[in-house]
Amino acid sequence: MSATSRERILTEALRLFGEQGFAKTSIAQIERAAGLSGGSGALYRHFKSKEELLVRAVDARLADRGDWEQFLAPTFSVVTVIEAIAPTAGTVDRLVALCRIGLTRLDHDRDVTRILLRDNSIPSPLLEVFRHQEYAVVMSMVTRGLVELADDRAGEQDWDATAAVLVGALAHFWMMRDIFDGDHPADVDTDRYLRATAEMIAARLDWADPKGEDRG
Known part of the structure; x- marks a missing residue:
């Protein structure tokens, strides 16, 4: 079963945060990596902010x-x-x-x-x-x-x-x-x-x- 947009965002955000650092990773980069249109704001349909996304991504990885x-x-x-x-x-x-x-x-x-x-x-x-x-x-x-x-x-x-x-x-x-x-x-x-x-x-x-x- 293919991953949902939310799951792809979590996966790609964690990878980019790990590779580039939190501050250097932009919302547009995460959207593009997740197969969404970069800069479209599609990420905000799932997460209120980049900070919330980071916490949710790490929380999900540690829980699994x-x-x-x-x-x-x-x-x-x-x-x-x-x-x-x-x-x-x-x-x-x-x-x-x-x-x-x-x-x-x-x-x-x-x-x-x-x-x-x-x-x-x-x-x-x-x-x-x-x-x-x-x-x-x-x-x-x-x-x-x-x-x-x-x-x-x-x-x-x-x-x-x-x-x-x-x-x-x-x-x-x-x-x-x-x-x-x-x-x-x-x-x-x-x-x-x-x-x-x-x-x-x-x-x-x-x-x-x-x-x-x-x-x-």
């Missing part, structure tokens, strides 16, 4: 989680998934696996990630959408994953702060790599970065064996 629904569900178990993939993995390797889930999520919604991490012209209502629909959900998943991996040490750390550090490290790596067309400016590839991040989180939580035997 697809295959990611399982990872962000309250019942998701990081340990169960990792043990199924690599049952003998050590702590650091398990953390690397958790990092890969987060980094792949950023790649999955590339346009939304670009808008939120790189565009300082976005309206404040969008920040609230992101705060509640994405960031809070992801933070909850990462925090639960860390608690699961810590097991009997779960009561010894500030899990929210640790999760925020981990999410921030992944978001920064993604953003720098995206700005530099896929290559990190420090010439550090994904595998090295994720392992370094995992090792620092392990050290922060004092999970690794003092003799280095549990570094995966």
